[in-house]
Amino acid sequence: MNVKKTALYELHKKHKAKFVEFAGYSMPIQYSEGIVKEHNITRNKSGIFDVSHMGQLFIKYSDDITDKLQEILPTDLKNLKINQSKYSFLMKENGGIYDDLIITRMKDQYMIILNAACKQNDLQIIKNKLNNQNLDMNNDLSLIAIQGPDSKIILEYVVSNVSKLKFMNGGNFSFANNEIFITRSGYTGEDGFEISLPNKVAISFVEELILKGSTLIGLGARDTLRLEAGLCLYGHDINENTSPVEANLKWAISKNRINDNFTGSQKIKKQIEEGVSKLRVGIKPETRVIARESTKIFDEKDNEIGKVTSGTFGPSVNASIAMGYISNSHSKTDTKIFLEVRGKKVPANVCDLPFYKKSYVKGEANV
Amino acid sequence: MSNTKFSKEHEWITLDGEVGTIGITKHATEMLGDIVFAELPEKGSNVEKDGTAGVVESTKAASDVYTPVSGEVVEINQSIVDDPSKINADPEGGAWFFKLKLKDKSELDTLMNKDEYDKFAKETSA
Structure with missing residues (x-):
């Protein structure tokens, strides 16, 4: 290729x-x-x-299209104002995520920004939903x-x-x-x-x-x-087998859609009501050791309780940082955990995300 | 660095009496990118030629550091552990990794001189 x-x-x-x-x-x-x-x-x-490698999908706007898109995205599109954007997911039947995306309501169309690695598959799913009409990957x-x-x-x-x-x-x-x-x-x-x-x-x-x-x-x-910034990278921190609830991205599911029907909604509803067994958390190693993707996570009794999905050195926080999925019982902030790096157990702590916080500007301020 | 020798794993060694100072080459740091973590062998430990004697990590990936000769670690450079960015800044000078009391000086003969290494580095990165 x-x-x-x-x-x-x-x-x-x-x-x-x-x-x-x-x-x-x-x-x-x-x-x-x-x-x-x-x-x-x-x-x-x-x-x-x-x-530019990301997909830019344009879909003609209509009430019917909005209904159909709401069947595959857990976002309230009906109240999306013209020029407003929302972070959303292309949902899988099992509650997993085919892709995370930004959808913007433009005047006569929706614009959806898709991950490069997923865009062809996404297009197929959305095409099927819309009977191959009214859409254009530009x-x-x-x-x-x-x-x-x-x-x-x-x-x-x-x-x-x-x-x-x-x-x-x-x-x-x-x-x-x-x-x-x-x-x-x-x-x-x-x-x-x-x-x-x-x-x-x-x-x-x-x-x-x-x-x-x-x-x-x-x-x-x-x-x-x-x-x-604590943001997920698709294919690493989220994928077809992680739900938005497990990924700690429940906030991106519109409140008025939780009891609605969309792909995977039964699983989502169940997870919200009954809780999840694993949860995405922030992880801060106590040393500068970097815990890369797939690093195993252990509790204090040496039980394996999860895996790292992203890890690097954060220049702005001057520390090793990571994210991963951990059994819900160990997901509380400040829980002491251990990361297995090159055969050694490195002490670390569950921490709040993001690692680095700067407030987003709301509109025109201090120009 | 006229009496400095180089390995195919991109380490350098300079001999001073019985003791060799070892680090990684500038070419290695350029391939690795920004180094953000370094792990060194323990002082007093014995390392074997071509064996693992440390780790460096860039933002992208982890890489083992090998020792080009065998010997006993007599000193380590803690300053590069505390501030690994020094390795990018001065890899063939102040950012040496460790010093070894050599077990067998003839092992140095298996290594490259500067010209040979420069040629090797150019060919392997092309």
């Missing part, structure tokens, strides 16, 4: 990116600065992420995220009035006579924006952002940023 490239590939090369294959795409893992510096640039200033669009405290000012230079957007809201804007759609969102724990725009203007748009003071950031830093 040919490795795909995004519209920004040549620009990444120009900026000395190291590439990795990710979900069939050749993507920058880091640039010459390196992961830790790129991480800090995003936290302290502003970073640009090429996330491959002529790039998706750029700009994240970090200075991003608002930098993007405002390039796109006027964008800083008026509220968190998890979007709107239509223009760049070089092209219509673009921007939401105030991201996956780093920072204030930021995600911009959907035609491939043909992607490079010039990003070059403008760089000129105004932002920096290209690779997937390596994206991973340390999202993990510090």
